[in-house]
Amino acid sequence: MTGRRKLIAGNWKMNGLKAHLSEVSAIAKLAGARDDIDVALFLPATLIAAAAPLADGVLIGGQDCHQAQSGAYTGDISAAMLVEAGAGATLVGHSERRAYHGETSADVAAKAAFAHGAGLKVVLCVGETLETRELGDEEAQDWVVDQLLASLPEGADPDWLTIAYEPVWAIGTGKVATPPQIAAMHATLRAALVARLGEKGAAMRLLYGGSVSGDNAADILHLPDVDGALVGGASLSAAKFAPIIAAA
């Protein structure tokens, strides 16, 4: 036993209106039936305040937060705003933020540290593009280790920080990484975390994300260094999320 509790997390991305809150309630019901794992939902910021009271037993989070307390950052959201809305966590460094908003690993490390300072748990995402993967499996592993180490915040601790490995080429494509690819990457990331953080690195959860579904969840979740999943499309409905929770 590793002592690491599994975390099944959903990332709704830019999906979901109030009409979809019934899915949050239904997912909370699924989570309530499992006291051996953690379940989280990273929702659009507009849904957090309405979702939090419905989601007993589910960690509700935002999908990004700014690395400053407040200020002239049009369109951004601060960690304190997420906390006030009822969030207990946030994603940082998702590849869609890195790609479409130009976020660097230094930004991501600062966001993670700031979010922690505001009392949020943090899921920090890393992952390589198809171009990098095509250089070879070892090259991809080296690249992701570098990205992870550059993104790790000061004081990284498994009590509040979880890492999610999400190969960009597997996100929303239906093209899941193979179990050997995932196992090799997670073993490499684990070794890098242990080298950097010692026991804290051994205890830090490492999630896989990228086209996780009810069909492939069991094969992925039982790999040795996989401590859960970060699920996009299949987290939007309780019906599709249920078999992933059941597989954990």
Ligand SMILES: O=C(CO)COP(=O)(O)O
């Ligand atoms: O990016 C993801 C979760 O953060 C994965 O998305 P999909 O599960 O839709 O591939």
